[in-house]
Amino acid sequence: MYVCVCYAVPDSEIRACIARGARTVEEVGDACDAGTGCGSCLDRIDVFLAAAHAPSSIAGLPKSA
Template sequence: MLVCSCFAVNDRTLRGVIESGARDTGDVGDVCAAGTGCGGCLDEIEELLSDHLRVRPVVPSG
């Protein structure tokens, strides 16, 4: 499913970016530009980030 129409980024790509370590919309934008155009997809990106972190919480080191 297309999430970011400005840069033609789909949910599969976004899940891969998030799985690779993106922790916020800025990280996602740095990797694939999604969310850096009109911003209309930011809510969807934040939802994908939230879903990922809920399933695989970040455990602080140290």
């Protein structure tokens, strides 16, 4: 699925940019141009960033009972 239509950037590329260390919408744009055109995808990019950097709700649970 394309996240940025202006530059035909798919979600897999957004995820790859984040995996390589992008932590802001601007850093994603610098890495792959997503969000640097019309700007309509900025909210979608931010969702990918939040999901990647938000702590998991199960992270603090014990590994075994």
